[in-house]
Amino acid sequence: MHSFDLSLEHITKVEGNASLKLKVEDGKVTDVKFAIVEYKRFFTEALKNKAINAVPGHLARICGTCSNAHIICSIEACEDALGITPSEQTKLLRSLVVHGLIIRDHALHLYLFSMPDIFGKDAFLDLDESDSVQHQLLHDGFDTKSVGNFLATLVAGRSVHATYPVVGGFLKFPDQAGVDEAIAKLKNIRPAVLRLVEVFKNAPFHFDRQTKFMALVPEKSFGYINGQIETSVGEKFAEKDFRGHLEHTVLPYSEASAYTYHGESYMVGALARVNLAKDKLHPETKKSLGETLDLFPSTDIYHNNLAQAIEILHSVDESIDILSNNKFVTEPILKGEAKDGAVGVGVIEAPRGTLYHKIVLGADNKVKEGEVVVPTGQNQVNIEKDIATLVNGLLEKTDDKELISLEIEKLIRAYDPCMSCASHFLKVEWEE
Amino acid sequence: MENSEKIKIGWFSFSCCEDNTVVMTEVMNDHWQEWKKIFDFRHVRVLKSKNIYDAFDIAFIEGAMAGADQEESVKDIRSRSKKLVAVGACAVTGLPSGQRNNFTPEQREAIDFLVTRFGALPSVKKVSDVVKVDVEIPGCPMSPEVFLEKVNSLVTELRS
Numbered sequence: 001m002h003s004f005d006l007s008l009e010h011i012t013k014v015e016g017n018a019s020l021k022l023k024v025e026d027g028k029v030t031d032v033k034f035a036i037v038e039y040k041r042f043f044t045e046a047l048k049n050k051a052i053n054a055v056p057g058h059l060a061r062i063c064g065t066c067s068n069a070h071i072i073c074s075i076e077a078c079e080d081a082l083g084i085t086p087s088e089q090t091k092l093l094r095s096l097v098v099h100g101l102i103i104r105d106h107a108l109h110l111y112l113f114s115m116p117d118i119f120g121k122d123a124f125l126d127l128d129e130s131d132s133v134q135h136q137l138l139h140d141g142f143d144t145k146s147v148g149n150f151l152a153t154l155v156a157g158r159s160v161h162a163t164y165p166v167v168g169g170f171l172k173f174p175d176q177a178g179v180d181e182a183i184a185k186l187k188n189i190r191p192a193v194l195r196l197v198e199v200f201k202n203a204p205f206h207f208d209r210q211t212k213f214m215a216l217v218p219e220k221s222f223g224y225i226n227g228q229i230e231t232s233v234g235e236k237f238a239e240k241d242f243r244g245h246l247e248h249t250v251l252p253y254s255e256a257s258a259y260t261y262h263g264e265s266y267m268v269g270a271l272a273r274v275n276l277a278k279d280k281l282h283p284e285t286k287k288s289l290g291e292t293l294d295l296f297p298s299t300d301i302y303h304n305n306l307a308q309a310i311e312i313l314h315s316v317d318e319s320i321d322i323l324s325n326n327k328f329v330t331e332p333i334l335k336g337e338a339k340d341g342a343v344g345v346g347v348i349e350a351p352r353g354t355l356y357h358k359i360v361l362g363a364d365n366k367v368k369e370g371e372v373v374v375p376t377g378q379n380q381v382n383i384e385k386d387i388a389t390l391v392n393g394l395l396e397k398t399d400d401k402e403l404i405s406l407e408i409e410k411l412i413r414a415y416d417p418c419m420s421c422a423s424h425f426l427k428v429e430w431e432e
Numbered sequence: 433m434e435n436s437e438k439i440k441i442g443w444f445s446f447s448c449c450e451d452n453t454v455v456m457t458e459v460m461n462d463h464w465q466e467w468k469k470i471f472d473f474r475h476v477r478v479l480k481s482k483n484i485y486d487a488f489d490i491a492f493i494e495g496a497m498a499g500a501d502q503e504e505s506v507k508d509i510r511s512r513s514k515k516l517v518a519v520g521a522c523a524v525t526g527l528p529s530g531q532r533n534n535f536t537p538e539q540r541e542a543i544d545f546l547v548t549r550f551g552a553l554p555s556v557k558k559v560s561d562v563v564k565v566d567v568e569i570p571g572c573p574m575s576p577e578v579f580l581e582k583v584n585s586l587v588t589e590l591r592s
Contacts (some may be wrong), residue, residue, distance in 0.1 A: 017445070039447045039498035039552050042543050044529045059529045064451025064573060123480035125468055138464075146461040159458065160451045160573050193520065405522060409481065 002027050002182035006318060020408065020419065027395050029388040034380060045048045047359070047370040052078050052338065055151040055359060055367060060161050062372065065108070067161045068152060069350035070372075072225065072355070077357040078167045081344025082336025089331055090169050091225075092322050096155045097165060098224045098314035098348065099322075102411050104148025104159055104248040105351040106270070109416045111141030112198060114305050114386070117410050118203050137199070140192035144312065147189045151319060154178045156316055168334035179323050186320050193313045200306040201292055207301045207390060207411055211382055212261060213272035216349050220275075222280040222314055224349035230276050231261070232297070239347040242356050246373065249381060258380040259373065265381035268353025269303065269416065271298065272344055282317040285310070301386060308351075338365040350375055352416050376417040383415055438472035439590055442488040444509055446502045447476075447529045447556065448495030448522040452571035453478050456492075456519075459576045462467040470587065488513040489590055490583075493565075496522040498528040499550070509561040515586055518559040519579070521572035528572070530556025 003025050017038050023031035043062050050058060056074035065270050072094050077224040079086060086094070112124045117135065121127060127134040146378035149159045156162030164172045166407060173180075183254065216239070218227035229245070230236050237245055249258040260266070274281075289310060295303060338361055346357040353375030362368035390411055394404050445453060456477065460467065475483040481491050491513035497503050510516055522529040533555050534541060547554070559565055569575075 039502075039550065040530050040543075040546055041447060041498075041529050042535075045539055045543055046528075048539065058528075061449050061451075061572065064449040064454045068449065104458075108454075112457065116480075122482045123473070125464065125473070142461040142464055145458065149458050149461065158573075214495065329466070386455050393535065 001394045022391060032384045032388045034384045034387060038095055044052050044372060045369050049366050052365050052367060053410055059372065063418060065159050066350050067157055068097055069348060069355055071162050071165055072097055073346040073348045073355050073357045075165060075167050076346030077344040077359050080346060081342045081361050082338055083335050083357055084168055084336040085329055089328060092326060093155055093163065093170055094225060095223060096319055097152060097162060097386045099319045100148050100152030100155060100159065102315045102351055103312050104145055104152060106143040107141065107148060108313050110308055113413050126152055140195060144189055144192055144334055147185045150185055152183050154182055168333055172327045183320055183323050186316050190316055194235060195317055196312060197292060197309045200265065200309045203302060205302045205410060206380060208299050208300060209386055210299055211274050211390065212264060212266040214261060214266050214268050214354060215272040215276050216279045216347055216354055218280065219331060222277050232275060240345045242347065257377045260381060265385055267382050268375050268378045270311050271302055271304040273349060274307040274310055279420050281314050285314045285318040304414050366405065379415050383412060390427060437491050439470055439489045439563050439587060440472045440487060441476065441490040441576065442474055442509065443476040444491065447498035448496065452494045452510035452520040455573045455576055459579060480582045489517045490517060490586055492517045492519050493523050493559050494519050497562055498527045502563050506559060506562050515566045516563065517567040517569065518565045519569045520574050521570060523559045524568045524570045528554055532556065545564030554560055
C-alpha cells in the first residue's frame, strides 16, 4: 500500500497563491490542507474610521480581478446604511458593470486557466495555431475577454478598480457611440461563446460529488445583484440575515477564513447559480443552449466551467438587451443620512460566488467596523474534502505523484478559487 | 524566432491584489500574437504550470514585500534578471498592501498576533527597499499605455 506526503507549493493558473499538503498512509488520504498562503493585508481593520464614501474604493483593493464586484457590493452595503435607494438607471448600469466583469473574468478562467487541460497543453498560448479548432479558440479567448473589458470600461471607467460607480450613483454615463459599439461587439462575440459552451460541455473531466449549493437568486430574471439567498435544500433567507446561516470555521494553517452552512461544507459560484436559477436565464440564452441546460442541476464539479460559459452567454444577451432598450442620461448623485450605529449589508454574486459586505457606522459618517465574506472562503472546506475523495480514487489506479498533482490542480481550478480575495481578513479565532 | 532567441520573461506576484496581472492579461488581448513571437514566458504562473526558474531578461515584480521569504525571493529574482521592473502601486510605493505600516497603536495591537503567527515582517516594504529597480510603473492598477511604452522601450534596449 502507498504511503507518501505530497506538497504543491504553488498552485498555478489560479488567482493568487495557494498551497496544498496531502498525507497518504496505507493507500488512503489521511490529511489534506488546502492553504491560502498570501500574507494578510488587513483590509477590514484598515476600514475603521474611513469616510463612508471611501469604502468601496478601499475594499476593491482586496482583489484586482474581482475588484468591480467588491465595489458594487460595497456600494450596496453603504447605501443600505445610509438609507439610499438607487435610481432605476443606476441599477441597470450596475448590472452592466457586473455583466462586463462576468464576461471578462469567466473568459480569463475558462480560456487561459482551464482550457489548456482539455487540450493537453501547459498554457493557452501553446494551443496549436495550425489546427483550425485550436486556432479559432485562441482568437475567441482574447476576443471574448476584450469585449468584457470594453463593456466594463464603457460603463465603469475601468475593468479593474472601476472609477465611475460610487455611493449614490455614477460619476459618468455611457455615450450613444460607446453603447452602439458595445452592442456590435457583444453581438459579434456570441458565436465564440457558443463554441466555448460546446468545448466545456464535451470536456472529458468529471467529478461527481453531493454537496449543498447556495446563491443569491433574483425574483425574476437571472442576475447577480438582487434577490434572496437560496440553497439547494430549499432554504431561503434575506440578505441581511446571512450571518445567522454561515458559520466561521478556523483552518489554522491558512491565512483565510472558511465557512460552513449548518455545519456542512457547501459550494457557491456559477454551478450553484445555474443549478438554482437556470429557468431564469435570458430567453435567447435558453433558446441557443437547448438540451445543454438539461445537464443542470448537476453535481459534477467540472460543470462549474460549463456553467461559467453559460453565464457568459447570458451576460452577453442581457447586456445587448439593456443597452438596446435604454437611453442613459446624466443623473445626480443621491445623498443619504448617516446615523450613528447604522448597519448596511450588501450581497452580490461575484464571478466566483456569493460575496457579502457589512459595515457599521459610527459618528461623523465614519466606519466603526466591517466584515467581508468572500466566495473562496465558502468553497474552501468543499475543496479540501473533494481533493481527499479524488486522490483516494486515483490511488486505486496509480501512485504517480505527478499525475495525482495534475489531477488535483485541475479540480482546484474547476472551483476557480481567488486567493487574493480570501486573505484580507483580521478576524481569525485560533484554537490553541 | 527560436525560443532561445526570445526575450525571457518572469512575472512574479507578492503581497497585492494582482490587479496588474489582470491588466497584463488584458493588454495581451491586442498583443498576444506579437508577444508570442518575441517573448519566452518563462515563469508566469497565471499563464502556465511548467514554469522555468533560471535566468530572465525582464522580471516584473508585482506587490509589496510582507515576509522575509518574499524579501529573499525578490533578491534571488534580481540576481538572475537583466532588468527588474516594479509594476503597480504596492510594488512601487508599498501601498495599499502595506497599510498596516500606518495603523494606530490600537490597530497594531489588534493585528500583532497574526503578523507574528504567520512570520510577516514588522513593516511591509516596497520593492526598491529590498533590491535595485530598473523601471517603475506606478498606478493602482498600472496604466496599460504606460506598461506598453515601458515594455517596448525595454525590448528595444535589450535588442540593441
